[in-house]
Amino acid sequence: MAHNPHDTSAGVFLNETLPGDSRQARQLARRQLxxxxxxxxxxxxxxxxxxxxGISLMTAHRDIDEMVERGLLHKSRGVVSATPTSLVESSDIYRATRQLEEKQAIAEVAATxxxxxxALFLDDSTTVLQMARLLAVKAPLTVITxxxxxxxxxxxxxxxxLMGLGGQFHHWCNAFMGRMTREAIAGLRADVFFVSMSAIIDDAVFHQSAETVETKRAMFDAAQKRILMMDNTKFERRALHRFAHLSEFDVVIVNQGTPVATLRRMQELGVNVVVAPMKTGHTPRDEA
Incomplete structure (x- = not known):
C-alpha cells in the first residue's frame, strides 16, 4: 500500500486502523506523513x-520537536530538514502505517x-506490533519484549x-537495546520468537542498525521456534548488517502479492514459507 508523501489529503492516513486506534495513533500517523x-x-x-x-503552528512544533528529539529531523529558523534516510526509515514513526494491510494479514497468520x-519473544517491529490485538484470545501468555x-x-x-526488557533506550525505534538488554535476554528461554527485519538480500535478512541485529539475535538464540514476518516490500530494499539466512527460521510468513519467482526461490532453498492471504484480493505477481 504505497503512500505519496506529496499528497496533501492526510485524512486517508489518519483514518487508518492502528493499534489502540486513538488520538495517539492518529498523531503517530500524522508524524509519519x-x-x-x-x-x-x-x-x-x-x-x-x-x-x-491542516494543523496549528503549536501542533506542528510539537510534532516536529518530538522527531527532532529522536534524531529523525533537524529544525532551524523555521525550516525542517531530514537526517540520513536510513535512520528515518528505521523509526517506528515512519514504519507505523506503511503496508498496514499486509502487516495485519501476516500477523493474523503468525498468531496461529x-x-x-x-512464553513469546516479540521484537520492536511494527509488523509484530500488529499481533498485539490478537493475543487476548490466546491467553494466558507470557510476552517478553x-x-x-x-x-x-x-x-x-x-x-x-508482560516482561519488559530494559537497557539503553533508543528514541528512533522507541525500544531498549544494547548490552544490558542482551544480558537480560540470555537469562530467559521462550517458546517462540516473532521478528521482522528491514530487508532480504541474497537469501538472508538484514537491518540498518548493528545494535538492532545484536539484540534480535539474542532473542533468536533464546527461543525454541523462530518465525520471520516480512511483507513483500522487504524484498525490494537494502540494509547493511546481516542477521540470519532465511533457512534458519522455522517459518517465514509473507503476504499475498509477493512475486511468484521469490516464493519459488525460497521453496528451492528449503524455506518453510507461508503466504498470508490479503482481504483485498491481492494475488502473487510474476517477475516484471
Whole structure:
C-alpha cells in the first residue's frame, strides 16, 4: 500500500486502523506523513507544514520537536530538514502505517502458531506490533519484549504476563537495546520468537542498525521456534548488517502479492514459507 508523501489529503492516513486506534495513533500517523514529506523534499518551512496538514503552528512544533528529539529531523529558523534516510526509515514513526494491510494479514497468520501458556519473544517491529490485538484470545501468555510501544499496548492485557526488557533506550525505534538488554535476554528461554527485519538480500535478512541485529539475535538464540514476518516490500530494499539466512527460521510468513519467482526461490532453498492471504484480493505477481 504505497503512500505519496506529496499528497496533501492526510485524512486517508489518519483514518487508518492502528493499534489502540486513538488520538495517539492518529498523531503517530500524522508524524509519519510529516517525516515522509520532509524526506521527499529535503527541507520544508514549518508554516508550510501547518497548511499542508491542516494543523496549528503549536501542533506542528510539537510534532516536529518530538522527531527532532529522536534524531529523525533537524529544525532551524523555521525550516525542517531530514537526517540520513536510513535512520528515518528505521523509526517506528515512519514504519507505523506503511503496508498496514499486509502487516495485519501476516500477523493474523503468525498468531496461529501461538498456543495458550507459551512464553513469546516479540521484537520492536511494527509488523509484530500488529499481533498485539490478537493475543487476548490466546491467553494466558507470557510476552517478553524490548518495545516500549508494545509494552504500552499490552500493559492492561488480561491473563498476559508482560516482561519488559530494559537497557539503553533508543528514541528512533522507541525500544531498549544494547548490552544490558542482551544480558537480560540470555537469562530467559521462550517458546517462540516473532521478528521482522528491514530487508532480504541474497537469501538472508538484514537491518540498518548493528545494535538492532545484536539484540534480535539474542532473542533468536533464546527461543525454541523462530518465525520471520516480512511483507513483500522487504524484498525490494537494502540494509547493511546481516542477521540470519532465511533457512534458519522455522517459518517465514509473507503476504499475498509477493512475486511468484521469490516464493519459488525460497521453496528451492528449503524455506518453510507461508503466504498470508490479503482481504483485498491481492494475488502473487510474476517477475516484471
Amino acid at each position: 510529516i517525516a515522509e514529506a520532509v524526506m521527499a523534499e529535503g527541507a520544508i518551512r514549518i508554516e508550510d507544514i501547518t497548511e499542508r496538514f 502458531w501461538i498456543e495458550p501458556g507459551q 524490548n518495545s516500549l510501544t508494545l509494552m504500552n499496548e499490552l500493559r492492561n492485557g488480561r491473563d498476559i504476563t
